[in-house]
Structures are given as structure tokens and as C-alpha cells.
Amino acid sequence: MYEQEKIRKKKLIKIKLLGINPYPSKIYKTNYNIKKILINKKKIIKNNINLSINGRILSIRNMSKSSFIDIKDYTDNKIQLFYNIKNINKKLINKEYYILLFKKYLDIGDIIWINGKLFLTKVKEYTILINKIKLLSKCIYPIPNIKIKKNKIYKKFKNKEKRYRMRYIDLLLNKKVKKNFLIRSLIIKYLRNFLNKLNLIEVDTPILQNIPGGANAKPFITYHNKFKKYLYLRISNELYLKRLIVGGFKGVYEFSRNFRNESIDKNHNPEFTILEFYISYKNYIWMMKLIEKLLKYICKKTFNKYKIKINNNIIDFSKKIKKIKLFNIIKKYTNLNINENTSLKELIKKSKKLKINIKENENTKEKIIDNIFNKYCKKKIKKPLFIIDYPKYMSPLAKSKIKNKKLTERFELYINGKEIANAYTELNDPYDQFKRFKKQNKKFIDKDFIKSLKIGMPPTVGIGIGIDRLIALFTNNNNIQEIILFPQMK
RNA sequence: GACUUGGUAGCUCAGCUGGUAGAGCAUUACACUUUUAAUGUAAGGGUCCUGGGUUCGAAUCCCAGCCAGGUCACCA
Numbered sequence: 001m002y003e004q005e006k007i008r009k010k011k012l013i014k015i016k017l018l019g020i021n022p023y024p025s026k027i028y029k030t031n032y033n034i035k036k037i038l039i040n041k042k043k044i045i046k047n048n049i050n051l052s053i054n055g056r057i058l059s060i061r062n063m064s065k066s067s068f069i070d071i072k073d074y075t076d077n078k079i080q081l082f083y084n085i086k087n088i089n090k091k092l093i094n095k096e097y098y099i100l101l102f103k104k105y106l107d108i109g110d111i112i113w114i115n116g117k118l119f120l121t122k123v124k125e126y127t128i129l130i131n132k133i134k135l136l137s138k139c140i141y142p143i144p145n146i147k148i149k150k151n152k153i154y155k156k157f158k159n160k161e162k163r164y165r166m167r168y169i170d171l172l173l174n175k176k177v178k179k180n181f182l183i184r185s186l187i188i189k190y191l192r193n194f195l196n197k198l199n200l201i202e203v204d205t206p207i208l209q210n211i212p213g214g215a216n217a218k219p220f221i222t223y224h225n226k227f228k229k230y231l232y233l234r235i236s237n238e239l240y241l242k243r244l245i246v247g248g249f250k251g252v253y254e255f256s257r258n259f260r261n262e263s264i265d266k267n268h269n270p271e272f273t274i275l276e277f278y279i280s281y282k283n284y285i286w287m288m289k290l291i292e293k294l295l296k297y298i299c300k301k302t303f304n305k306y307k308i309k310i311n312n313n314i315i316d317f318s319k320k321i322k323k324i325k326l327f328n329i330i331k332k333y334t335n336l337n338i339n340e341n342t343s344l345k346e347l348i349k350k351s352k353k354l355k356i357n358i359k360e361n362e363n364t365k366e367k368i369i370d371n372i373f374n375k376y377c378k379k380k381i382k383k384p385l386f387i388i389d390y391p392k393y394m395s396p397l398a399k400s401k402i403k404n405k406k407l408t409e410r411f412e413l414y415i416n417g418k419e420i421a422n423a424y425t426e427l428n429d430p431y432d433q434f435k436r437f438k439k440q441n442k443k444f445i446d447k448d449f450i451k452s453l454k455i456g457m458p459p460t461v462g463i464g465i466g467i468d469r470l471i472a473l474f475t476n477n478n479n480i481q482e483i484i485l486f487p488q489m490k
Numbered sequence: 491g492a493c494u495u496g497g498u499a500g501c502u503c504a505g506c507u508g509g510u511a512g513a514g515c516a517u518u519a520c521a522c523u524u525u526u527a528a529u530g531u532a533a534g535g536g537u538c539c540u541g542g543g544u545u546c547g548a549a550u551c552c553c554a555g556c557c558a559g560g561u562c563a564c565c566a
Contacts, residue, residue: 003535004500004517058527065523078527085523108516122524144501145516148527154515155527156502161558173501217566262565263491370566419566466566479559490557 004142011105012138018099022138028113030054035075037118041126044118051128052115054136055079056172057108058146067101068127071112076175080127081114097133109139143169164487180475180483183302187471188255190301191275194294200251200277205240207233207257213446214238214397218261220270233259238397238462239449241278242426245460246452253277255467266479267418269468270488278462283425284409287461288386291413291421292321295384302474310416310476313382323411325389326373333376338369340391340406366394379417386411396436398424420470423463430454 015022030052037044037051044051055071058078065085072078083101100106115132147154155173157163163170163177171178192202210229212219214236224231237256244252259271279287299306299317306318324332327339336350347368356371369391390410392400398408410424427433430453437445471483481487 002500007517061525061528063522063525063528066525068525068528070527080526082524121526123526125524125526127524142500142516146527147515149515154502158502159497159558161497162501164558215566260566265565266560268565374566422566 005140008107008138008140008142011107012140014103015099015105015135015138018095018103020096020099020135022135024134024136028052028054028134028136030113033075034071034073034077034079037079037128038077038126041118045120048117050115050131051118052113053079053128054111054113056139057106057110057112059108060106062104069106071114076178080121080125081116081130082119082121082127083130094132096135097130100133100135101130106135107139107142108145109141109143110135111137111139144173146173160481161489164481164489167485177482180471180477181485183475184471184483186302187298187474188467190298191294191467193301194297195253195277198251198279200253200279201249203241203244203249203252203254205234205237205244205254205256207259209234211444211446212236213444213449215258215260216440220259220261235260236274236464237276238464239446241276241462242457242460243449243452245278245280245426246455246457249280251277251279264488266481267469269480269484272480272484273467275465275467276462278426278460280458280460282461283459284411284423284461287423287463288321288323288411291423291463295321299474308474308476310473311382311478313416315383315415317384321384321386321413323386323388326369326387326391327389329377329387330369330372333380334372336372340404344368364393365391369394378414378419381414381417384413384415386413393439395424396440397427397433399427399429415473418469418473419466420473421463421465423461426457426460426462428453428457428459 012022032051032053034053034055037053043049053071053073055073055078058070058072060070061068067083069081069083070078071081083097085102100112106112113134113136114128114130116128116130118126118128121127144157145154157169157173163174171181195202208222208224208231210231212232212235214234215238217235219232219235222231222233223229234256235258237254237258241252241254254276256274256276257271258274260268261270262268264270295317296306299308307314307316309315330336330338334354336354338347338350342350342365344363344365347365348363351368351372354372354376356368356375388411389401389407390398390412392398392406392408395408395410398410401407401409408424410422412419412423413421427436430450433453434445434450437450468480468484472478472480475483477483
């Protein structure tokens, strides 16, 4: 690094001394991108079209009095450039052309603008004969070189730590990585389209909250100097979106960046994105149908097909998603006969064989069931599956079922062993909600939210979809770091 | 948090049971008038993650730490 950077710095100084600005502010017009050139190559040659393009240099081959340069642009296509000493005698050649090309001041990684005409070389490669050239930005830090020689690929930049810490290089060199983020962008775009078609309103709610509510997780704490009080980065936006439903919106959604002060692994980043949306006068049954439509829609729009391969399983998003009751799936995989009436003592007894490890002070029914499910059921789910009939004690924000008050109108969506979404008909009884908050977490009770429920929230269904996990799923990545541009690192 | 694998040149990686730090590509110089990610010759480039220890001698063995990956647990 030291050596090569030093050499390039010297070049930079020389270029400047010779009157060339290595970082010009002027914009040079282009009339093509490389993808467009490759598509229209025959036409371009036929009509003798003058091409102007931008790009980054990938490789340089100097041979005596002529040279070849490969450049790549934002379309991720590359094209070969050519210049020859014959051109030097022409009066047309400007100073910059001479200095950059013949003094060899260009490096791999430099960003240039060129103007020239397309021709076919002796070896039949479509190539641009350079007529004018401008340096747009000098590359000082050498990027890993891209080369294939004798069937060996010298293109690797695959050290994960380096890739994540220097994502700009990763994106530049690894096509797949860039593609993943293009898919991410598409999926979010189509989710928005879908929700907008439903006439939901996109909103922004506070990231800095007085009381971290709506989920059970450790928050990041910060301090407001003027208020002289602690504020919390949101762990969820749920309670704010519900306030908006109280306020009379028919439906709202937010792509919410949430923050949780927990450990990092392939499924968890301290900041992550959840899409939450709430629709009044609907319930969780309706939402299940909507989610089927939503998945089908984004799969089709993004990939132009309904079936995609995930972890060697083909998943067909045009099919109806099956439902199973929580206690039934537990029975299926563990043979354990439990239900919402099972007492804590009984649960502990029955689950003893399953090697569930719960800290003694956290010995609650919801923890034990959660544990059993995570350990024995979750990973077995490959195809999309709705899990329903969660007991009330596991669902502090969900409305109870009419026929069985101990169960709730709630479902979770699992695909490929991962929780993708969590939804329920929202609890809108303020006194019931207050009781449940008290049971769940005495430290943070959002009394203002209770007040909003007292004003009256219409029957409402709400859902949270883990966007990072959803995108990891659709891009067939097992690690969330691959689809978060800048994953958190120490 | 536990276990496990790794950290050596710009990149990818060799380096055996301890004996002067290696390769390919990249870089620099020279040669060669259109090459298939050329070719030939030569050169430069290293805090072998950090700190201790063992030893005449440590990239290598031992201990501690840092950073990262994987698996599991916790957390959603």
C-alpha cells in the first residue's frame, strides 16, 4: 500500500504540474453508456457515430506504440479502448491526450471520460478508438486488480471483513454484491407500490422516543441536553402508528429503521429495517390473504416469475400459504401435548426432556414455548407457513379470539426457517392493554398510548415485516450482512 | 456468552516437525506498431494482528489479548 500509494501520489503531482486538474468540476457530456453501445454496436459502426462515455479503468495493456484500456461503467459492462502512436502526429491531439496516454499517467481505477469512434479490431473485438480523453478522478489507493489469465482468476476480493468494511471496493469488484443491493432496492420499491395501491399513507414517526415501546428488547440510550433527560432510539414504531390510526388515517405504513442493543449475528444487526403497516376495519384473517398477494406480487415484479430457489428448495409464491396452530406444530415436531391452559409447572415438567435452558429468573411460559419452538420447529419450516393461535400471554398487543379468550388473533409467517412477519388484530381495549403492559414490562409503560386507546382505536390489523430477512431470503443469502450495505462492526 | 477456524506484500494465498520471509496478479523500468484480461527481461515492495514466554534462534511452539468468519446459545 505504502509503496503504490506513494507512486500514485507522485503521478498526481506531475499531472497537476502539467496543467491537468485530476479532480475537475466540469461535467463532460455523454451520449451513450457501455450497455447501450454493446446493444447497438452494429448500428454505431454503420452510422459512424461519435461516442462519449464515462467509466472506470479496469486494466491497461501497453505495447510499444499502441495500447488497450478496458473500462467499466455503472451498467457493469466493460468495453475496450484503443490508442496508437499514429494519432500523435495529428494536429487534433490535445495536450491532455498526450500527457495522460503517452506519459502513462493513467492507472487501474482511474475514472475517465472519452470520446471516440467504435471499430472492430483484427481479433474482432468491438473497441473505441480514443479521440479525446479527460481525467475525471484519479485513483490513489490501488484497487485489487481484475484479471483472468491462463484460466486463473485474479479478481478475488473475498475477505469478508475487508468487504464489509470497504463496501465501496466490494461493490466495485463483485457483481453479485451489487446485484443483491439492486434487488433490495427493487423489492422495497415494489412493496411501496403495493401499499400505495391500497391507498395507505406513508408516514414518519419518531426515532428518538421518550419510552421505548412496541417490543421487548434492550434499547440504545441517548441524552438530550436541553431537556436534561434520556431518550431512546426506537426498538419499534408500532405504538406510534396505532396513534395515527386513532387519529383517523384509514391505513398507514412506515419503513422503520429500528435499533436494538443486543448481540450481532447472521440474523441480527443492531439497526435493521422493519416495514410496519396498519389498516383499520380489517382483521388478521384478511391480512393473511393480503400477505399472500403481497409476496406473489413482489416476487413476480422483481424476478418476473413466481418460483424462486432458496437454499435448494424451490418456493412457489403463487401457491396458497398453509396455516398451522402453534401448539400443533409443537406437537408435530416434539410430540409434546401442551396448550394455552397448560400451567407453568406442567410446562416445565413436560419440556424437561427437551433440554430447554432457561435462566431461573426468566422462567415464564412464553419463554419456554418460544424456546421449544425455536429449537425444534423453526428450522424445519421450509415453505411459507402461517403459524396461528398464539396464547395471550405471548402476545401483549394482540386481540383475544372471540371463541377462546386465552388465544389471540395473531399469525407469524415463517419461510426457510426464519421469521419474516408478525401480525395481529390489534388490541384496542385500553384497560386490557394497560394490564398486559404491566405484566410484560413495568419499567416502560407508554401511558400516552393508553390514552390514545381511550379515545378509541377502530378495529385494526397490523403487521411487521422484517425487510432485511425478507431480502436475504429473496437473494438467497444466509447472512444479513450481505444485504445490509454497511453492517455494524467493531 | 461458549466452542471452533483464521489474521503473512495492494489482492488471493503458500510457508512441513523452529534456522536469513515466498508465488501469481498488481506496481516500477526497459523492449515489442491491434493485444485477448498480451509477451519477454529486470527491479522495488513486509511491524508475518498485538504483547509476553520458551529457545542460541519464533511467521512457525506456549500464554494472554484484539479483530473477523462459522456453529450454538441469548435476543427477535
